[in-house]
Amino acid sequence: MPVIGIIGGSGLYAVDGLQGATWQAHDTPWGAPSDDLLHGTLDGVDMVFLPRHGRGHIHTPSSVPYRANVAAMKAAGVTHLVSVSATGSFRDAMAPGDFVIVDQFIDRTHLRPKTFFDTGLVAHVSVAHPTCPDLSAACVRAARAAGATVHDGGTYLAMEGPQFSTLAESRLYRSWGCDVIGMTNMPEAKLAREAELHYASVAMVTDYDSWHPDHGQVQITDILETLHGNIGRAAAMVAALPGLVADGPCAEGCDHALDHAVMTAPDARDPDLVARLRTIAGRVL
Numbered sequence: 001m002p003v004i005g006i007i008g009g010s011g012l013y014a015v016d017g018l019q020g021a022t023w024q025a026h027d028t029p030w031g032a033p034s035d036d037l038l039h040g041t042l043d044g045v046d047m048v049f050l051p052r053h054g055r056g057h058i059h060t061p062s063s064v065p066y067r068a069n070v071a072a073m074k075a076a077g078v079t080h081l082v083s084v085s086a087t088g089s090f091r092d093a094m095a096p097g098d099f100v101i102v103d104q105f106i107d108r109t110h111l112r113p114k115t116f117f118d119t120g121l122v123a124h125v126s127v128a129h130p131t132c133p134d135l136s137a138a139c140v141r142a143a144r145a146a147g148a149t150v151h152d153g154g155t156y157l158a159m160e161g162p163q164f165s166t167l168a169e170s171r172l173y174r175s176w177g178c179d180v181i182g183m184t185n186m187p188e189a190k191l192a193r194e195a196e197l198h199y200a201s202v203a204m205v206t207d208y209d210s211w212h213p214d215h216g217q218v219q220i221t222d223i224l225e226t227l228h229g230n231i232g233r234a235a236a237m238v239a240a241l242p243g244l245v246a247d248g249p250c251a252e253g254c255d256h257a258l259d260h261a262v263m264t265a266p267d268a269r270d271p272d273l274v275a276r277l278r279t280i281a282g283r284v285l
């Protein structure tokens with residue numbers, strides 16, 4: 001059976017309807033996650049929810065403990081991790097209120113640890129295709145079932161923030177072919193791949209960033225208004241996932257991402273680091 005993890009972004013701080021729901025504290029070798037994890041079941045499938053910024057929105061995009069969040073999900077038995085995020089749009093056709101199931105990223109973040117590995121245990125995983133195609137397809141179906149307008153595929157520009165982009169940056173990212181912009185899906189997606197989790201990203205469009213001649217610059221009040229309008233559809237999408245997520249291997253091989261990835265010779269490995277990485281990489285160590 002799959003275990004579905006949901007990382008809820010801005011505006012999504014809990015999921016309703018989980019049976020036996022309990023908030024439980026977790027700790028990891030990378031510290032505590034953003035908040036306790038909400039454990040429960042939906043339609044007989046185990047689910048674990050984590051508010052990315054913490055309840056009450058405590059963490060900035062740069063201070064979110066991405067490694068602890070992914071490690072806590074992995075330790076909780078999560079196999080399939082779905083990110084839900086607020087994003088700006090670079091496309092007329094991707095309008096506020098729409099959902100984009102992201103399949104590519106450009107990572108412009110620079111203040112965040114990006115790997116579980118370190119001196120004494122080096123590994124290089126591929127992120128050429130950073131999201132799980134099977135889990136993404138399930139998200140497309142779930143979001144459509146929830147009544148959302150869904151775009152299947154899109155490139156997410158991950159910026160450091162917390163300020164929004166300048167007009168010149170917004171135009172540049174648009175010229176690069178990016179579709180949406182946010183501050184949090186990196187390094188989360190890279191870490192999920194290292195942890196051999198199936199990862200999908202559901203981007204809820206909240207604004208047109210600052211490039212659009214017919215729309216003013218992005219304002220948090222407009223974002224919150226769109227988010228509030230979207231929360232019901234996000235919740236309905238989450239509720240539809242248990243019937244659509246299949247267990248087992250996927251077309252991308254997410255659950256075997258560490259095959260052939262570790263470079264460090266067995267006798268040169270740092271034993272403390274090997275012990276810290278047991279939950280993440282124990283399968284290949």
Ligand SMILES: CSC[C@H]1O[C@H](OP(=O)(O)O)[C@H](O)[C@@H]1O
Nearest residue numbers: 009010052061085086182183184
């Ligand atoms: C509320 S607008 C800016 C904020 O919202 C997004 O967060 P998340 O990806 O967790 O939904 C964006 O990345 C910024 O962190």
Ligand SMILES: Nc1ncnc2[nH]cnc12
Nearest residue numbers: 086087088181182183209
């Ligand atoms: N325009 C934008 N830029 C970065 N993150 C966002 N989150 C929501 N809208 C955003």
